[in-house]
Amino acid sequence: MGSNKWGRTEVSFEKPRFDPGFVSALRDARHVCVLTGAGISAESGVPTFRDAQQGLWAKYDPHQLATPEAFEENPELLWRWYRWRRDLVAEANPNPGHLALAQLAELVPRLTLVTQNVDGLHQRAGSRGVIEFHGNLFDDRCYAEGCIIVHDQQAEVPVCPNCGANLRPGVVWFGEAIPENALNESFAAAADCDIFLSIGTSSFVYPAAGLADIASENRAIVAEINPNPTQHAATYDFAIAGNAGVALPKLLESIAT
Numbered sequence: 001m002g003s004n005k006w007g008r009t010e011v012s013f014e015k016p017r018f019d020p021g022f023v024s025a026l027r028d029a030r031h032v033c034v035l036t037g038a039g040i041s042a043e044s045g046v047p048t049f050r051d052a053q054q055g056l057w058a059k060y061d062p063h064q065l066a067t068p069e070a071f072e073e074n075p076e077l078l079w080r081w082y083r084w085r086r087d088l089v090a091e092a093n094p095n096p097g098h099l100a101l102a103q104l105a106e107l108v109p110r111l112t113l114v115t116q117n118v119d120g121l122h123q124r125a126g127s128r129g130v131i132e133f134h135g136n137l138f139d140d141r142c143y144a145e146g147c148i149i150v151h152d153q154q155a156e157v158p159v160c161p162n163c164g165a166n167l168r169p170g171v172v173w174f175g176e177a178i179p180e181n182a183l184n185e186s187f188a189a190a191a192d193c194d195i196f197l198s199i200g201t202s203s204f205v206y207p208a209a210g211l212a213d214i215a216s217e218n219r220a221i222v223a224e225i226n227p228n229p230t231q232h233a234a235t236y237d238f239a240i241a242g243n244a245g246v247a248l249p250k251l252l253e254s255i256a257t
């Protein structure tokens, strides 16, 4: 990995020691903005989107199960898939990585947590004000009007009690817009923060992957935590090669001492 603008290279998690410059910057931070992806929930046993394509579901391409077109064509199939994922997530619990982020919010003046995950595990770990970039797996939305509907229907494809359209899971599918509030709030936080942490995301999917660039353009320190450094790692200020569930609690210890 090449050097970065701080003239430092990767902080290997094999040595459980973080770069002192990074630790003191975090200690002094005014506003920390965190972006998380599927990797932070991996240690809770929630498979990533692509890994979830197992067993019964292995024969489907992710696009077949996550687009409006797929839903229009076969809403029964999509509901079976999302119910399967809901059951899986309902059995999972937040891990030390989620818990450490909730604690970090208590240690810094301001923390904005943006997640691409739809599993709600940050909220269950105690994080507040989480910006859900890709929606929530457990919401049901009217396919015609987009509003969240609370209901107790058992039908294979539930319908909107107001307009009769099908209900759909409240996640953002490929080709769909990110909820406007989530987009505006996260862009503003990335532009305002002095530290940006990218955790457990491959950073392939935009616009979420662009948040680190916004932070960097606004002179924030950018770091990632990922056991497999991403294609962006060389351009970030720090790359911590480790699992979030181990690295984050250790990082918390480092800033507290």
Ligand code: APR
Pocket (backbone or CB within 6 Å): 036, 037, 038, 039, 040, 042, 043, 048, 049, 050, 116, 117, 134, 199, 200, 201, 202, 203, 204, 205, 225, 226, 227, 228, 230, 242, 243, 244, 245
């Ligand atoms: N700790 C931290 N990172 C981890 C861990 C871990 N324990 N385990 C795996 N990772 C990393 C992987 O190395 C990978 O870089 O997490 C990343 C997961 O990448 P993706 O599966 O691509 O997930 P994500 O970046 O969240 O995907 C973004 O794409 O599939 C769509 O809409 C879906 O929200 C998702 C978006």
